[in-house]
Amino acid sequence: MVDRPIEEIVCCMGQPVAGNPTQFIMERAFNAAGLDWRYLTLEVPPENLSGALAGMRAMGFRGGNFTIPHKVAVIEHLDDLSEAARLMGAVNCVNQKDGQLIGENTDGKGFVQSLKKIVDPSGLKVAMFGAGGAARAVSVELGLSGVSEIIVINRTESRGQNLVDLLNNDVGIKSSLVIQDGEVEIDDDVNVVLNATSIGLGDADAQVPVVVETLSENMVVADVVFNPPQTWLLRQAAERGCTCLDGLGMLVNQAVIGFQIWTGVDPDPAVMREALEEYLEI
Ligand SMILES: NC(=O)c1ccc[n+]([C@@H]2O[C@H](COP(=O)([O-])OP(=O)(O)OC[C@H]3O[C@@H](n4cnc5c(N)ncnc54)[C@H](OP(=O)(O)O)[C@@H]3O)[C@@H](O)[C@H]2O)c1
The missing domain is CATH 3.40.50.10860 (Leucine Dehydrogenase, chain A, domain 1)
Known part of the structure; x- marks a missing residue:
């Protein structure tokens, strides 16, 4: 044998x-x-x-x-x-x-490693759409890697608040909730805009509820959706001169x-x- x-x-x-x-x-x-x-x-x-x-x-x-x-x-x-x-x-x-x-x-660590190739996350202000599994993973790791603040934007209040409480109380990162009801404006001082919802999964034209005109060229715009990788959000962001990061x-x-x-x-x-x-x- x-x-x-x-x-x-x-x-x-x-x-x-x-x-x-x-x-x-x-x-x-x-x-x-x-x-x-x-x-x-x-x-x-x-x-x-x-x-x-x-x-x-x-x-x-x-x-x-x-x-x-x-x-x-x-x-x-x-x-x-x-x-x-x-x-x-x-x-x-x-x-x-x-x-x-x-x-x-490893989901959140994977995202943070990707982001670090573009920018050092420490001290950055993040606006994140979503409060599901991917959003929880990514925001906890962003918190652990030293971002200054995470604004959670979510359609369902209870899920969003639960994540905001976790970030504030257990991760020790400043966080607040925006309940998404219609299109959301992004503040000028936000450094990273992140789609961590499933919007865009399998649909390149699905629109993340953001006021596109509030995305500016000094922002990094990222999407966790990887299939298709060129999401509607990333196409809009690229047109506005933002630095884009896909989910691949x-x-x-x-x-x-x-x-x-x-x-x-x-x-x-x-x-x-x-x-x-x-x-x-x-
Ligand atoms: N690139 C990668 O390595 C990677 C890794 C993991 C996951 N992902 C991707 O991450 C995405 C999210 O996965 P998940 O596990 O976090 O899913 P999930 O736990 O089901 O959470 C989905 C999130 O999307 C929001 N959402 C869904 N449809 C919406 C709509 N039409 N309008 C507004 N909000 C909407 C939900 O809001 P409510 O709370 O209001 O329902 C929730 O916050 C998926 O596309 C997945 O493929 C990528």
Whole structure:
């Protein structure tokens, strides 16, 4: 018998999960790094999450990504959480260490790494549309990286206020809520405008409710939506001379961080970006 170790397994669990590019990106990066690992994309309905986690433990998976609708629900099945995941109350990446499943959240870190390539976040004033999972992840990491203030703009007051309270009380960052009812004006002294809603996902013409004339060329305008990457918001912002940041960088960066957490190896981000663009046919 040939003496070869079995392959290490990581996975993505979600529903619906077809069309998720992570397997394609990770397997390219495993190959490029010379790692004999496999990444499985698994359709797991909420009622099977508990069993799926038990299976992960029983079969010795090295970790996994968790996406809609499992980012919050997975927490009760884990042994511990990172500080960021605890603050956000959401997990998108699980690492198995000595049989323990540890929850992390790499979404916000991925965004902040992308932003840092353009500007140092410390001291910046941010206006952010959205208060869902992505918005929570990004705003907590922005807070931890030293921005001065985050204005949360959200349609549903309770969700927005919940995030503002988290930022003020637990992250220690100045934050206030604008309830979005119609188009919102952005103040002159805002440095970063961010769409962290799902507006634009799968629809390049979907309009973020912003008064476009209040975007100015000294602002960075960012979108977490990566498919399609050239969203309506980014096209408007580019026309007004703003510096634009699409959601592809965030996606690649969070994959880089997950890869490092599981394998202890630094992947090649260029390989991952190329794979993502190939998968999305852009
Ligand atoms: N680039 C990346 O790596 C990356 C990573 C993670 C997520 N994402 C993207 O982030 C987006 C948000 O995901 P999520 O997990 O945060 O979703 P979510 O938890 O469902 O939150 C959605 C947010 O969008 C708001 N929203 C949705 N439709 C709206 C509309 N028509 N008008 C005003 N507000 C609206 C919701 O407001 P209410 O509270 O009022 O409902 C909520 O704040 C998705 O497009 C996802 O693909 C990207």
